[in-house]
Amino acid sequence: xxxxxxxxxxxxxxxxxxxIQHEHRVVQVWSRSFAxxxxxxxxxxxxxxxxxSQITADADLCVLAVSDDAVADxxxxxxxxxxxxxxxxxxxxxxxxxxxxxxxxxxxxxQSLRKEATSLPGIPFLTDGNTNEVKVMLYDFAKxxxxxxxxxxxxxxxxxxxAAVMVSNFTNHxxxxxxxxxxxxxxxxxxxxxxxxxxxxxxxxxxxxxLQTGPARRNDAATIQKHLDLLKNNEQxxxxxxxxxxxxxxxxxxxxxxxx
Numbered sequence: 001x002x003x004x005x006x007x008x009x010x011x012x013x014x015x016x017x018x019x020i021q022h023e024h025r026v027v028q029v030w031s032r033s034f035a036x037x038x039x040x041x042x043x044x045x046x047x048x049x050x051x052x053s054q055i056t057a058d059a060d061l062c063v064l065a066v067s068d069d070a071v072a073d074x075x076x077x078x079x080x081x082x083x084x085x086x087x088x089x090x091x092x093x094x095x096x097x098x099x100x101x102x103x104x105x106x107x108x109x110x111q112s113l114r115k116e117a118t119s120l121p122g123i124p125f126l127t128d129g130n131t132n133e134v135k136v137m138l139y140d141f142a143k144x145x146x147x148x149x150x151x152x153x154x155x156x157x158x159x160x161x162x163a164a165v166m167v168s169n170f171t172n173h174x175x176x177x178x179x180x181x182x183x184x185x186x187x188x189x190x191x192x193x194x195x196x197x198x199x200x201x202x203x204x205x206x207x208x209x210x211l212q213t214g215p216a217r218r219n220d221a222a223t224i225q226k227h228l229d230l231l232k233n234n235e236q237x238x239x240x241x242x243x244x245x246x247x248x249x250x251x252x253x254x255x256x257x258x259x260x
Contacts, residue, residue, distance in 0.1 A: 001019075001025070001060045002027045002059045002061070003024055003026050003027065003061045004026075004027060004028045004029075004030075004056065004059045004062040005026055005028070005029045005030070005044075005046070005063050005065060006030045006065065007063075007064065007065035007066040008029060008031035008036035008037055008040045009065070009067075010113045010115045011065040011088050011109060012031075012040065012063070012065035012066075013040055013043075013113075013115035014109070014113040014114075014115065014120060015063060015065060015088070015107075015109065016029075016040060016044050018123065019145065021120075024144075026041075026045070027046055027056060027059055028046055028049050028054075028055065028056055028059070029041040029046045029047070029049070030048075030049045030050075030052060030054075052074070052077050055078075055080070055083075057080075057081055057083075058082075059082075061141070062078075062080060062084070064078075064085065064086065064097075068090070071087045071089050071092045072092070072096045075087070075099075076099070076100070078100035080100060080102075081101075081102075083101065083103075084103045084104065084134055084138070085097050085100055085101035085104045086104065086105045086138065087106060087107075088107055089106075089108065090108050090126075090157055090158065090160065091157075093154045094106050094128050094153075094154055098130065103129075103134050104129070104130050105127065105128050105129035105138045106127060106128040106129075106138075106152075107141075108127070108152070108161075110124040110125065110126060110160065110164060111123040111124065122147075123146050124146060124149065125142035125146050125149045125150075126150055126152035126157050126160060127149060127150070127151060127152070128151060128154075135151065174240070175196070177237055178192070178237075181237060199211075209251075212248065212251075215227070215245075216248035216249050219253050224245055227241060228241065228242065
């Protein structure tokens with residue numbers, strides 16, 4: 001399949017690599033930074049274009065891989081005749097593309113992507129299309145790129161985007177504040193990496209509810225209080241610890257709640 005990429009950031013770069021691995025051809029790259037378009041075009045053997053008016057009419061698929069808040073603005077500048085136009089955003093409606101192409105949809109990679117990565121992680125895809133024909137076409141295309149593909153309408157995709165923020169961005173924030181805590185107390189954060197990897201890996205064989213451990217799961221009030229005493233001079237971690245502990249207590253012990 002001949003593909004046009006609009007964008008040159010993390011998502012566009014990762015998708016370009018993945019498509020080429022599966023013998024698709026990137027024919028053009030556009031970016032708001034022409035220098036960035038040239039860089040990605042050079043890596044993929046594509047043509048870098050300066051203007052959206054230079055988009056070729058011969059491509060099968062045009063992938064709008066830009067930040068969520070830029071999708072509507074760029075889509076408003078497009079008037080494609082033949083190519084199927086997709087955006088890659090989790091939180092943006094499919095309808096922002098309806099005036100940009102007769103055939104349009106969504107190809108949402110459910111993964112945290114970095115353009116600098118030397119190898120690609122597994123990338124699940126959520127797909128949608130404005131017609132049944134486009135839905136089938138995009139689903140089949142995604143299946144060539146990934147073993148995990150599902151249809152998802154706007155509402156389903158937005159809910160999954162929220163879920164992704166919680167399991168990825170929120171957990172990474174906990175890692176970040178914990179890393180700072182370790183530095184403050186001259187502790188090696190790297191010693192926690194096997195624990196992080198082990199706990200995440202367990203999800204392959206079980207569900208998160210049953211795998212929960214720790215003092216809040218055990219309703220171990222004495223240990224919880226010791227931890228809170230250690231955090232009295234760290235308001236951010238104190239509030240996070242208290243909020244998450246209360247959430248666990250409510251989930252497993254219903255009427256229990258941390259009272260301070």
